[in-house]
Amino acid sequence: MVRGLDLCQDAIGKLSFTDYFYLLLTGHQATPAARAVLDATLVAIAEHGLVPSVQAARMTYAAAPEAVQGAVAAGLLGCGSVILGAAQQAGELFDAIERRTQEQSEELDRAAHVVVAEYRTAKRAIPGYGHPLHKARDPRVEALFKTSREAGAGQRYVDIAEAVERVIPAVMGKDLRLNVSAAIPAVLLGADFPLKALRGVPILARSAGLIAHLFEEMNHSIGFALSYQAARNVEYQGEVPAGFREQRS
Amino acid sequence: MVRGLDLCQDAIGKLSFTDYFYLLLTGHQATPAARAVLDATLVAIAEHGLVPSVQAARMTYAAAPEAVQGAVAAGLLGCGSVILGAAQQAGELFDAIERRTQEQSEELDRAAHVVVAEYRTAKRAIPGYGHPLHKARDPRVEALFKTSREAGAGQRYVDIAEAVERVIPAVMGKDLRLNVSAAIPAVLLGADFPLKALRGVPILARSAGLIAHLFEEMNHSIGFALSYQAARNVEYQGEVPAGFREQRS
Amino acid sequence: MVRGLDLCQDAIGKLSFTDYFYLLLTGHQATPAARAVLDATLVAIAEHGLVPSVQAARMTYAAAPEAVQGAVAAGLLGCGSVILGAAQQAGELFDAIERRTQEQSEELDRAAHVVVAEYRTAKRAIPGYGHPLHKARDPRVEALFKTSREAGAGQRYVDIAEAVERVIPAVMGKDLRLNVSAAIPAVLLGADFPLKALRGVPILARSAGLIAHLFEEMNHSIGFALSYQAARNVEYQGEVPAGFREQRS
């Protein structure tokens, strides 16, 4: 029995993996809207090319092929505050705004303005807004919002996310667009996904992406080549760290 | 573009997470049968109560709550050869039998007998057979086989798995039933899941289970209590490891 | 060449491991006082019995014996903010007090009072003070301070640490004694050990302790027994987490 269901009668062959993940976290079954939104967020961030955590995983596998689980773990250890933690933080921002609208009976844009201004005063970045490359919204944002609308999921946190985007120019003095780290909690919180579990979504998604990269690494190893190229370029550019002379044990 | 699909047009909102995992691994889209079988295997092994890897993850989170990813990684590090590696190894056993039937034109039971006898000669355990608790087949086996049949997935590796079960008594001198670690490759290989990627299925499944346990740990911490109980019992039973006197830093 | 030394001529056979660690971190050779103090801190916290991180490592090794490095890694992942992070945080507290005495020309107890009061206002615990079991100072504190004095290491940060202990009753309304997490930065900062590298001392020390536990685990496995006892007791006490029924895959 898991969460009131019989594993063999009610879950295996009946629930999708995404349904089951939702069930394990929340204790109740996913609605079609919740399933659609959770699948969409997991798909949106599972794979992103040779990002640092993937490189770390592939180098680890090349050095320790006896332990695939160690290479996946090495990759997940890079799913931290800088790269994938923003989804959780953006969810907390939206939650603070939502609570303020309820507790203070403030209108949404007013509450968003106040909370964003508090972040600015505390010199905190606005998590989930702005992107190093894109000036427009990341196209994954629109794909996630469209999925949420069409599935009939709650739109309250999408509205909050867009309110934050609207008030940012006035508060921060620059235009920062919603990125995928804000879109994820915007659609998931509207599907009754628990706030504190948001952190798990990028971790699960990246587990899948890492496993796929490691399968590729088994068949076509680039782990050591990546490392060689990375270090060679450090040398070329004159940034030679101490002890850099010898390259490999 | 990922594997020939446009992420935002063709994947987000269109593919389930399971579909996408299959696509990343194989480069082609899952058939309905492949999706059904892969979902079923992931559901079957995602959650198994307070197994050692879950305890390790919960203790790690209690001690280092700043890094959820570290606690998930600690749990995955225990998904090794003893606990979850058998699915991969059982797949290799089935693959060896299948290749033998093709290369030697042997009948299935004959090929199974020869390969199982080779394992016995090499003093290797038969991966995926036998269970510390159940004498009958683990009920998850039947649930997986039923899902595979009803979805119309290939049954060749289910047949091989059952042939192994049939020949074991004669070769090994005891009756060992198919367990879930043999059922997983039996159904997945029939759905064109790649042999070398089998190792990734329990890892992804347990990532989901670990995240759910850590969400529970955030809300109701038992990590240190588990550790206290574990160590107290060691003391009670007289197995006091060196340096055991002081309990906590 | 490492940090200006020839590895084979000047380091191997000439420097102790502790000397070399100090050299790698600071770029200059350890004085006898620095060596004595760094050795003492590493010895003080390397081993502490079956603490949670050791249990996590032993369970991980039992499940994945193909990868000792994975079991050490699992143990280190529990060396986080709650258990071993306090040494770094206490060092930052002492550094803030020291800077205040210099920048504001305040006397030590005055500066300590102000900074501790700031922690209280911010509702932050005073890192390195108080102990769940000992009301008196942990005996390791005195051993570390004695080593530092006898080696002739700088005593400034020991003085600061004791000033904090003196002002705590007035500011916090209770008596909290210096524990080992405060003693470590107190003696290391006086030996010119870099503030930001303090975090590495418990990590290196515990690596040694974990390796010793895993060697013991290889010879006398208790990993699964610990896990069984931990979970059994949860059951006994009625705290049965979801999905707890089945015990092992």
Place this chain on the structure above:
Amino acid sequence: MVRGLDLCQDAIGKLSFTDYFYLLLTGHQATPAARAVLDATLVAIAEHGLVPSVQAARMTYAAAPEAVQGAVAAGLLGCGSVILGAAQQAGELFDAIERRTQEQSEELDRAAHVVVAEYRTAKRAIPGYGHPLHKARDPRVEALFKTSREAGAGQRYVDIAEAVERVIPAVMGKDLRLNVSAAIPAVLLGADFPLKALRGVPILARSAGLIAHLFEEMNHSIGFALSYQAARNVEYQGEVPAGFREQRS
């Protein structure tokens, strides 16, 4: 009490970290020869520039700076069979030869010849011999052997290691010189270091090296730059992995 010593009276301030590590592993105190040899091996392999495991650790820290322990763990996960496991395996080779000389009363070179030939027959590489770059012996080998001789440590396993080097050309048909992975067990086994604990020596040594790199990373971050250079070069060479288009989330 740890291994019969009082931690505060007999260990802190009395034993070096290396002494204490030896004590934890063996249960008895290191002789001066054992200490010298263990220090030398730890120093020899602690730091080796921007090797893959260091890159993995620095990328992990850049992405997840909230958890130094996670970055150290990520680096250690790459200390596997390919890179640092050979010291353990070479120790097992030497042990097999030594047991053969005793059990079969064979002369050393004869026993070495037989055991190396068994490796060849089983198509196993000779662990600890040969080097991708050096044709001569790695200079660290001579430094370790010199330390061992001058400290008065047992030379039996050095003799065995050199016997293996002598018989390799006749058995393997090529000249492979002793590398540092063979020198480590050669000197440690002569100092009564336990065979099964050899695996811990590179792990502890690299922990120190990783901590030093991460301290450098805190002060001068190259983690993301390494990753960028590594991936850029993959692109330049036409080896574009699937999904490589977008670079960072």
